[in-house]
Amino acid sequence: MATTPMNKLREQVLKRGVSSIKRLGRTFRIMDDDRDSGINLEEFQEGLRDYGAELSPEEVKELFSRFDKDGNGALCFEEFIIAFRGHLNETRLKAVEDAFRKMEKTGDGRITGKDMKGVYNVKEHPKYKNGEWTEEQCYMEFLKTFEPDESKRDGVVTLDEFLDYYAGVSADIDNDAHFVLTVRNAWKI
Numbered sequence: 001m002a003t004t005p006m007n008k009l010r011e012q013v014l015k016r017g018v019s020s021i022k023r024l025g026r027t028f029r030i031m032d033d034d035r036d037s038g039i040n041l042e043e044f045q046e047g048l049r050d051y052g053a054e055l056s057p058e059e060v061k062e063l064f065s066r067f068d069k070d071g072n073g074a075l076c077f078e079e080f081i082i083a084f085r086g087h088l089n090e091t092r093l094k095a096v097e098d099a100f101r102k103m104e105k106t107g108d109g110r111i112t113g114k115d116m117k118g119v120y121n122v123k124e125h126p127k128y129k130n131g132e133w134t135e136e137q138c139y140m141e142f143l144k145t146f147e148p149d150e151s152k153r154d155g156v157v158t159l160d161e162f163l164d165y166y167a168g169v170s171a172d173i174d175n176d177a178h179f180v181l182t183v184r185n186a187w188k189i
Contacts, residue, residue, distance in 0.1 A: 012052075013051075028043075028080075038076060041060075041064050091179075095183040099183050099184075100159055100163075105118070110157065111146075111162070143156075147161055166183065
């Protein structure tokens with residue numbers, strides 16, 4: 001069976017272990033020479049080369065074309081990463097939705113600092129222990145994990161944001177059972 005350039009790249013990235021997609025992201029942010037949050041073909045090739053991906057020039061061009069949806073010669077990096085990491089399968093999706101439901105206490109479909117009480121214990125957080133942060137500040141800082149884009153951060157986590165976060169986690173875990181166990185242990189489900 002022929003391996004697609006995307007599968008070949010995924011395999012090479014995942015061999016690098018936990019946080020491999022984040023490292024790929026960092027590589028591309030560095031390679032965005034003109035700082036326009038878009039990646040042209042040259043930056044894409046350079047980023048993959050610097051990351052150590054073993055792809056032919058033709059495979060790189062095929063990948064680039066696949067993600068240049070509007071044909072303008074630039075990739076939106078975030079869209080590339082979302083497409084690269086893939087989606088949660090049914091088993092993983094159920095585990096993440098269960099975790100979201102456990103956290104989302106008020107029934108409004110959003111996780112806020114108020115929802116975090118009783119689900120996330122801040123008592124051992126170093127900044128809480130030394131008096132630097134309040135309980136609410138600890139919750140808000142924790143919620144930033146699920147809202148990485150500062151320009152869109154509002155301290156409220158939606159199901160879509162929660163799913164996006166866990167899609168990234170999922171990309172680094174090959175086995176469904178291990179992923180489900182990770183989510184269930186994290187949220188004590």
